Amino acid sequence: METQPQGNEDQAILALEKVNLHYGDKHVLQNVTMNIAAHSITALIGPSGCGKSTLLRCLNRMNDLIETTRIEGSIKYAHSIEINDKHLDVTELRRKIGMVFQKPNPFPKSIYENIAYGIRIVGRTPKSELDDRVEDALKKVGLWKEVSDRMKDSGMALSGGQAQRLCIARTIATKPDIILMDEPTSALDPMSTATIEELTLELKENYTVVIVTHNMQQAARISDATAFFYLGELIEYNPTKLMFTRPEQKRTEDYITGRFG
Numbered sequence: 001m002e003t004q005p006q007g008n009e010d011q012a013i014l015a016l017e018k019v020n021l022h023y024g025d026k027h028v029l030q031n032v033t034m035n036i037a038a039h040s041i042t043a044l045i046g047p048s049g050c051g052k053s054t055l056l057r058c059l060n061r062m063n064d065l066i067e068t069t070r071i072e073g074s075i076k077y078a079h080s081i082e083i084n085d086k087h088l089d090v091t092e093l094r095r096k097i098g099m100v101f102q103k104p105n106p107f108p109k110s111i112y113e114n115i116a117y118g119i120r121i122v123g124r125t126p127k128s129e130l131d132d133r134v135e136d137a138l139k140k141v142g143l144w145k146e147v148s149d150r151m152k153d154s155g156m157a158l159s160g161g162q163a164q165r166l167c168i169a170r171t172i173a174t175k176p177d178i179i180l181m182d183e184p185t186s187a188l189d190p191m192s193t194a195t196i197e198e199l200t201l202e203l204k205e206n207y208t209v210v211i212v213t214h215n216m217q218q219a220a221r222i223s224d225a226t227a228f229f230y231l232g233e234l235i236e237y238n239p240t241k242l243m244f245t246r247p248e249q250k251r252t253e254d255y256i257t258g259r260f261g
């Protein structure tokens with residue numbers, strides 16, 4: 001396999017170098033080297049099982065929760081912090097690098113508490129400030145108007161699209177740098193999907209977003225750069241416009257045109 005462009009290192013908020021990951025004796029990520037630019041949306045695409053979610057989980061050490069994980073290589077955050085350092089404060093890392101999952105997973109608590117909870121964990125916050133921050137987070141995801149009069153209702157009572165926006169609000173309330181999204185719209189209807197896509201585009205002003213998607217139109221619509229993975233290898237990584245108009249690799253072209261995957 002020839003070497004592929006790996007993105008600009010100077011602008012990188014995340015720099016992966018020769019990342020290899022095994023689950024037991026299964027080699028799931030193979031020598032992945034890539035730089036992820038700050039204040040951009042990077043899409044990870046590729047057929048099921050190629051390692052997209054695994055790669056995403058590497059970025060905030062969620063693979064630690066999988067017992068058989070063995071990881072090698074370096075992942076630098078903001079040029080200085082080695083994410084794979086075993087002495088790193090993982091809770092703090094996950095506050096800086098938050099995650100939104102495929103299935104909206106609000107806590108079984110009130111809408112208010114879903115957001116206030118994370119803010120309280122980070123530090124003591126006076127009630128009035130807490131209220132402001134909850135409101136602010138809900139406004140940022142366009143949910144405030146819909147829920148301002150039902151803050152005490154359960155987060156579980158929201159529709160799928162609302163619940164996913166609540167989860168995004170919960171993530172941004174603790175002021176992360178980076179938001180990881182693993183197929184955040186695959187369980188949502190087209191309207192909710194469009195809302196989340198618009199929101200994601202707005203988020204990149206203040207955050208860096210890395211998003212896994214199976215939806216090629218979605219990757220093309222919202223991402224700045226796209227990385228195509230196949231069997232744990234990074235096959236092609238390029239600006240999205242280029243990738244979707246002139247893919248360099250045959251396998252990328254076959255995948256994005258729907259010939260396999």
Ligand SMILES: Nc1ncnc2c1ncn2[C@@H]1O[C@H](COP(=O)(O)OP(=O)(O)OP(=O)(O)O)[C@@H](O)[C@H]1O
Nearest residue numbers: 023026028046047048049050051052053054055066
């Ligand atoms: N907890 C685990 N234990 C062992 N193997 C795992 C575990 N999670 C994932 N794998 C394996 O690692 C490989 C990559 O899985 P991963 O979930 O990262 O793929 P993916 O690209 O996100 O796929 P999908 O598009 O279906 O979500 C697969 O072969 C999968 O079976």
Ligand SMILES: [Mg+2]
Nearest residue numbers: 052053054212
């Ligand atoms: Mg996955």
